[in-house]
Amino acid sequence: MIRYAKAESDEVGKRVDAEVPTWRTRAAKATQKMATQKKYSGDGPSWSDVKPVYMRLQHFKCVFCERPLAGEAAGKVEQDVEHFRPKNALKAWPPKQPKGKPAPYAFGTGAAGPGYYWLAYELTNYAAACKPCNSTRKSNYFPIASDNRGAAGQDVATLNSGEQPLLPYPLGTVDADPEALITFDGIVAKPVAADGTDHRRALVTIDFFGLNIREELWADRFRTISDLWSKLELIETSKDPARIEMTKRRVEDALSDAAPQASCARAFFQLYKSDPIAAFETYVLAERFWRSKAGSSEPQSPS
Structure with missing residues (x-):
């Protein structure tokens, strides 16, 4: 999971206005009606109409697991608009x-309760997610550290302050940078902090989205570090200046926000720069693990 810093609320609003000029006006009317009814109603505009805005901002990757998804046309079917804080009744998690x-x-994760109906059409409550993350795992869950959920009508910043959400919101800068919470040891996600609030947030996020038990993510990450290792070694060993420069550009691409599993790639790159031997050992362990699990019908954690 990475932060998409360009997805600040003003920028998202501008893009939504360009995509569907009447969307925000209709959303505001629906939100006013729900404030009176004190419950979610489906009278507003379709959030699917603004889905492409989030798909582009996220470089056609799932906002949570960074799995690459289909592009503009097919992506509308493959990707879901995720309500970060669910609009309907909340279920307790786990x-x-x-x-x-x-x-x-050993810590609380919040109780069940009414949904955040007033955020149903709030643009800073949306993201584009793959179906395994959204439908299977996110569903109507929203774990928080606080014993009490926020009051109806509170904005996102106020809710974050009071509720202390355990899942980070990656769009814009309203929440912590996910890469300050979660890093990677090879293909294994792990908390950056050894304890405290950031450790708990990372632990819950890793478990919540199954980041260490999903074979498709192991495969994505292994391909990422395998390809990156080959490029870094070529840069070190090649005697062809043109090829070295071209490969350096490909490394930059692999570390960019647009790259699949960018967070994993960046963690591996930093390890390589600080300790190439340890990076090679990590790569070998990742390859050994992946080869042992490829084709297995019983997924197990690599940790």
Whole structure:
């Protein structure tokens, strides 16, 4: 997960106005009606109409797992508009544990409650996500550290301050930079901080979106660091200046926001720059793990 800093609210609003000029006006009317009714209604504009805005801002990647998705045409089917804070009734996460099984965390993750209906048409509450992240995992969950959820009508900044959400919102700068919370050891996601609030946020986010148990993400990350390793080695060993410069540009591409699994690539690149031997050992372990799991019907955590 990375931050898309260009997706500030003003910029998103401008892009939405260019995409569907009447969308925000209709959304404002629907929001006023819901404020009176104190519940979500489907009377507003379709958020699918503004989906392309988020797809482009996110470089056609899932906002949560960074899996590359289809482009402008097919992406409208493959990608969902994700309501970061659910508009309908909230379910407690994690789901209730079987009798006798201990709670997964030593800290609270928030209770069930009414949804954030007043944010149903709030542009800073949207993102584009893959269906495994959105439909399967995000659903109507929104874990928070606070014991109490925010009051109806509160804006996102106020909600963030009071609720202390455990999932970071990657668009714009209203929340922490996800890369300050989560890094990678090879293809394995892990918290940056050893303890404290940032550690808990990273831990929950990794578990919530299954970042360390999904085979498609292992495959994406392994391809990413394998390709990056080859490029970095070529830069070190080639005697052809033109080829070296071309490869350096490809490395920059692999580290850019637009690249698949950019956060994993950046973590591996930093390791390579500080300790090439450790980077090679990490690459070998990642390859060994991936080869052992490729084709397996029983996904296991690589950690």
